[in-house]
Amino acid sequence: MNAKTGWPLALLLVTPFDPSLFSHNSCLSNAFYGNYQQGVTTLSVLRPEPACLDTWTAQTLAPSVSIAEATREIQQLVWLEEQAVDESLTSQTRSFRHEFDAFLDTLSTRPWHSDGPLDQVVLSDAHGRDGYEVLYRTSKAALLSVSHNTARIIDTLVPRFWKSTLLPTSPVPFQPVKSSALGHAEDVLAKLKFDPVIASIVGNISISQMRNDIRFLTGEDGKSGIVSRHSFAPGALTAASWLKTRFEETGATCKLKPFLPGFAPNVVCRYAGVVNTTSTVLFSAHYDSRGSFGSTRAPGANDDGSGTVALLSIARTIRRKGIKFYSNVELVAFAGEEQGLLGSKAYARELRDANANLTLMVQADMLAYRDPGEPRQLGLPDLIGSPIVTQLVANVSAIYSPELHVGFTPACCSDHQSFHEQGFPATQVFERAGPIKDPMYHNSGDLSNRVGYDFMQLKAIAKVQFATLLHTAGYELPSEH
């Protein structure tokens, strides 16, 4: 409560996602701060005016709704959620309560050292100007109010298997995926059949080139000087300009697009269609990375160097084969993913504001790790994304990479979520039909030269991305002379 007025400074509603929240009550639809995961449950965060809440009767609120009262001024809201990781990994870690308490301790005491702009950041305790407030907390998720300074670095403080997402600073309109937006994906799926030319094109993806590319991005080759691709690290800028040059060599037009001060930019590359059309397909990955707590090394060979080199392998093959498209094609490497999908949120909003005709979006995040005891796999999202787009990718996989065992994964919430939230048809490809099992997940040991880093699986999934792109965009090859 605010001592002067007796009112809390803000009210926050955390409630299971229900589209009728937006259709029946306009004061709530103007209070939407996005959907977030708590295990398999999707929750909406709303920040209504107290008067808006008054118009709600006890019956209209779901029994599972939580109402939090912020007693301090809110600078930045942060959602925290436990990632879906395999038991073989979580059994090594402490209990949630212990882990979360230790995390809150790091927020309040903060004996933290780092390079660059971060070392000016000083946090005080929970009662100081820079403190935090816990607004909602269960065993799988939490909503915090933190200072701007803490928000910038919170991804480096959260427990390893937790993910932090910064909420928007003002309400966002709820944008469902309209059925008309799915029309093109539906058409492509209905007509999908084996194309021997596509099979030969996607088979041309080069593993040795992917191996060289990943070793540059991780710094394993000793040539790039990259230590970390964390969004604030100098290595992320090295990676961004290197990626821009490599994609441009393949005939794309690329832009480095900054989205927030201090963050490395998004790398947005485009092949214009050979016909005059608004239709655009977008394939993406995130090139930023996260390392172990307290370490400056963040090589991110799997998360998400693997998705990034898959995109690059597609671009290099587009060049080798001289492919032209009937749609516009964008290949995008995002930054700010580890801080809460920030780069992709900015770009998805930009495309929504421009009324872009995005007919398909596929994010690749973690493609290369395979437990040596398991077959090669392709994991697809069961919660976030458009089911028809996910089905299209699954059916393409069965045709062009039949060796992959395809199934759903609960590992969620990569950059495709940003596009799904803006009403675009989107899905994700992942390395496992189950939770995360990579022992080097969010670890400074995430290198490409290790047991389980499987270039054959990486190529098999890149083939699925590329074949989906070719079927969806339409293509032509240079005529033979």
Ligand SMILES: *[C@@H]1O[C@H](CO)[C@@H](O)[C@H](O)[C@H]1NC(C)=O
């Ligand atoms: C996708 O593949 C499944 C399994 O082979 C098949 O049953 C289904 O008909 C396919 N969907 C379409 C639209 O072709």
Ligand SMILES: *[C@@H]1O[C@H](CO)[C@@H](O)[C@H](O)[C@H]1NC(C)=O
């Ligand atoms: C890809 O195709 C080129 C010719 O266009 C060929 O020289 C090269 O060996 C092929 N690579 C693979 C991995 O198939």
Ligand SMILES: *[C@@H]1O[C@H](CO)[C@@H](O)[C@H](O)[C@H]1NC(C)=O
């Ligand atoms: C492409 O089509 C649009 C809309 O039909 C038209 O305004 C524009 O001039 C065309 N551009 C070119 C290069 O033909």
Ligand SMILES: *[C@@H]1O[C@H](CO)[C@@H](O)[C@H](O)[C@H]1NC(C)=O
């Ligand atoms: C978007 O592109 C599709 C082709 O992929 C086309 O059928 C549709 O008319 C386009 N929509 C608009 C609004 O231009």
Ligand SMILES: [Zn+2]
């Ligand atoms: Zn990732």
